Amino acid sequence: MAKIVVDVMLKPEILDPQGKAVAAALPRLGFTFATDVRQGKRFEIEVDGDPTPAQLADVEKAAEKLLSNPVIENFTVRVEK
């Protein structure tokens, strides 16, 4: 069954204190690869069968209205098999 995945991230210009805290914790554990970390949210939405274009359009609307706050966040919608 296919899954609709919505990823929500704070806009680049919005300070992300949680991501910063993670970025600061990594080197303490010996992981020195990260120059920056941003933390976001992922929604996995299940529908019956393959998502139709109409369903995907509705998910876009829902992502804009509820799953994200367009004032501070961006989102992407994709289908995962």
Added chain:
Amino acid sequence: MKIGVVTFPGTLDDRDAARAVRHAGGESVALWHNDADLHGVDAVILPGGFSYGDYLRCGAISRFSPVMEPIIKAAQGGMPLLGICNGFQVLAEAHLIPGALTRNHELHFLCRDQKLTIENTNTAWTSSFTQGQEILIPLKNGEGAYMCDDETLAMLEGEGRIIARYVGENPNGSRNLIAGITNERGNIVGLMPHPEHAIDSLTGPSADGLGFFTSVLKALVK
């Protein structure tokens, strides 16, 4: 004058808000999140707390509660509406005021008495104060950093829509030390600190918060 105080699941400060209304000389009316009727109130307060456990984003679920529909309609028509802390977050999620509240820049939950300056005394909720008056009321939040884009910030500053600013060090990372803002008309106010916890010296650090509640009663008499 009847002031409605909304209780969402997870609201904490509804009783103090109702007490503040009574202390100021108004009649408080309890409004339930699932009731789409405002029971004839003249103004509404969205109190602080953790409505819906702050799930998704603070205020994001409450904003779609049945009671919010008539509140939004009435407020757009000029009814005084005050959102305190979580209520401020609900106002932002409902896009009744610009911007958004995000996590404190230091990540810590803050709980302390905070000095503010009142910067706009022309709103329904701030007319009892004097311009530039310094007040001391509790501040307690985890997501109280006021964020907006540069254009919105310039507009808020230019139109005098910042009603209160933090004094001293920035407690939570809010842009331009913003503690509270108003809409264009001045009937809707969002405020991060808690005036309802500072209405007498027995229970609060001061009685400075009472001015918000006496202001709206004056506004309603006019």
